[in-house]
Amino acid sequence: LAKTTQPISMDSYEGQEVNITCSHNNIATNDYITWYQQFPSQGPRFIIQGYKTKVTNEVASLFIPADRKSSTLSLPRVSLSDTAVYYCLVGRLNNDMRFGAGTRLTVKP
Amino acid sequence: GAGVSQSPSNKVTEKGKDVELRCDPISGHTALYWYRQRLGQGLEFLIYFQGNSAPDKSGLPSDRFSAERTGESVSTLTIQRTQQEDSAVYLCASSLDGQLDQPQHFGDGTRLSIL
Numbered sequence: 310l311a312k313t314t315q316p317i318s319m320d321s322y323e324g325q326e327v328n329i330t331c332s333h334n335n336i337a338t339n340d341y342i343t344w345y346q347q348f349p350s351q352g353p354r355f356i357i358q359g360y361k362t363k364v365t366n367e368v369a370s371l372f373i374p375a376d377r378k379s380s381t382l383s384l385p386r387v388s389l390s391d392t393a394v395y396y397c398l399v400g401r402l403n404n405d406m407r408f409g410a411g412t413r414l415t416v417k418p
Numbered sequence: 419g420a421g422v423s424q425s426p427s428n429k430v431t432e433k434g435k436d437v438e439l440r441c442d443p444i445s446g447h448t449a450l451y452w453y454r455q456r457l458g459q460g461l462e463f464l465i466y467f468q469g470n471s472a473p474d475k476s477g478l479p480s481d482r483f484s485a486e487r488t489g490e491s492v493s494t495l496t497i498q499r500t501q502q503e504d505s506a507v508y509l510c511a512s513s514l515d516g517q518l519d520q521p522q523h524f525g526d527g528t529r530l531s532i533l
Contacts, residue, residue, distance in 0.1 A: 355523065
């Protein structure tokens with residue numbers, strides 16, 4: 310059971326970099342770390358996935374330390390449209406796996 | 419290409435009625451997942467299909483809930499004798515083959531309201 314812990318909410322301003330950290334102390338060897346973004350009335354949308362070190366794509370970066378017990382989603386230069394809930398998911402789905410409550414990011418002008 | 423499609427998008431029904439929720443995954447995706455999301459909360463995993471088989475059904479909240487998948491494609495989540503606590507958004511997702519490095523692609527859900 311790879312339980313994840315994230316901050317409940319975060320505030321930022323347009324143009325700033327936002328870092329959201331997820332703790333997953335009992336991550337298993339084969340587990341991947343995946344981040345999703347969810348807007349109201351929509352399903353979650355895949356942002357980025359990683360196993361170790363650093364992963365970067367066109368929208369975000371994911372930093373994973375060597376012990377893999379945490380991960381940090383980095384959103385560069387956020388805009389108002391990045392206001393959403395961000396979920397960290399570790400491992401594979403089974404009946405013990407849960408998405409956490411997510412981090413509600415509010416970007417202010 | 420087409421994403422995950424769910425129908426209906428909204429369903430309002432009376433307590434005690436049965437409901438069927440449908441999910442059409444991305445073509446070629448062998449893994450399919452159902453979740454429940456109550457208002458303001460995170461996603462609660464319900465069941466996972468690999469092909470037409472669900473290896474573990476113990477995540478379903480009660481015996482009023484059942485799910486099936488046919489043709490390694492469409493899946494139906496059925497809730498019998500609905501209760502008010504069943505009110506939630508039911509989300510479906512699919513992934514290419516259910517492997518750990520395959521992200522899930524979600525539909526926009528069915529919003530179920532039990533009166």
